[in-house]
Amino acid sequence: MTTFPGSARTEMVMGLPVSVDIRTALPAREMVPLLDNAFAWLRWVADTFSPAREDSQISRLNRGLTLRQVPELVEVLHRCDELSEATGGYFETRMDGVVDPSGYIKGWALERLSRALVNAGAGDHRISAGGDIRVRGSAAPGKRWRIGVRDPRRDIVRKVVFAHDLGIATSGGSPVVNPRTGKVEEGLGSVTVLGPDLGVADAYATAIYAMGPILARRYAADLAAAGPYQTMIVTRDGQEVTTPGFAAYSGADARLAG
Template identity: 35%
Template sequence: MSASTLERSPAAGADPSGRSSARRAFVIQVMGLPVSAHVRGRTDAPEVEEAVGQVWSMLRKVDSLFSTWREDSELMRLRRGELDGAAAHPWHEEVALLCAEAHQRTAGLFDASYPGAGGYDPTGLVKGWAVEKAAAHLANVPGISFCLNAGGDLVAGAGREASPTAWRVGIEDPARAGSIAASLDIVTGGLATSGTAARGAHIADPRSGGVVERAGSVTVWGPSLVWADVWATALFVDPVAGRAALATADPQYRSFVL
């Protein structure tokens, strides 16, 4: 895990509205990684557990559609020509359009179609897209602040009639496992980290088709986890060209390169 949520309560005992500032955490293993939902505020409301259940259900659905580790996923069936695109779930078209936009925004540093990946591999975008989409269920719960963390990539926000609170996020030093290189507060929006410390060299440079061998990591944060995730990948591929493209296309995002 390249980034972790370090839970920190607001003022002890109560939030500004006078409600309890209790917090709860829910954890599940899905999409091949640990996903945790952290909630503050009206944590005893029955809508909280219902929304968390809906989050898990959506992420399981995404896994059944896009996993490259499950031979029965729709993505793998599409790759093998066993499923016609017109019969596939509409989310495939949504993701494909986002991948095309990501390629344009990053000046080609993010690409879902490069050699060696079966011709099409949107998984570099899918996790951030899925987590942000699933978080909408939590945003519909009144009186809570939340942080949904998927293996270090996270989205924070607030439910209806609630003010968001800050979540302290630690960014792991890729050269020293378990050590925190920096920390920052996320109130709303998304944060994503790309690197090789956890999974080895697995990120491809779409310009050459080869994997990026260098060590280190890149963390990006801003309004949307989808685009934070895309930009983290792009900047890891090429920090110099990536920063230039980011400054032009999405200046509201910030980056931390290690």
């Protein structure tokens, strides 16, 4: 099979391995600094938004200290408030007086990086970090990306998704708190959301997981009916429930995807 002469790199960022795989044919003199800048951006995001880092802007905000003028901080907090309203409060970054945008920031960072790679001429790429994956362009000439959606609890591939342009976010590998009860939600196995913006998909996956089994199905159905975000819910006993549009990205219907 014909392949692209691109380049890939994996580094530890935000406490997990992050992979940037660029398939666009670019000269080495452009590819190396492009990858350097990609990981520099991700490290800046971790330094700025991680609540676990004492001098991050989020930590300083939570301690009432002076903040730097960071436009991205305002953007992220505003978007998180919008997503909280859109999910009826089930996506919530402000609990017990503490701000923590972790349910959005990883997807947002990868989405911003993906757009930057397109602007730099690297339109064929796959970026992955944990359960968040962003693909654009082609994996090989004329070929969509083939992405295995893994079950974070059982470490098996639940679905194989094909697309040229898609964000994929899975929640359930780490504890998710139900903002209504203040307790860790344990009613579902995992939630995967597909859509055009990985940050938004990340927030939706977190919120739907936090809702528990009954509300999750209802909200996922309403979300799919209203727009481009499709959901797969895995129950605690391993059953899969998908919204109708999910099938367009897998199996025989994959030719309709992306």
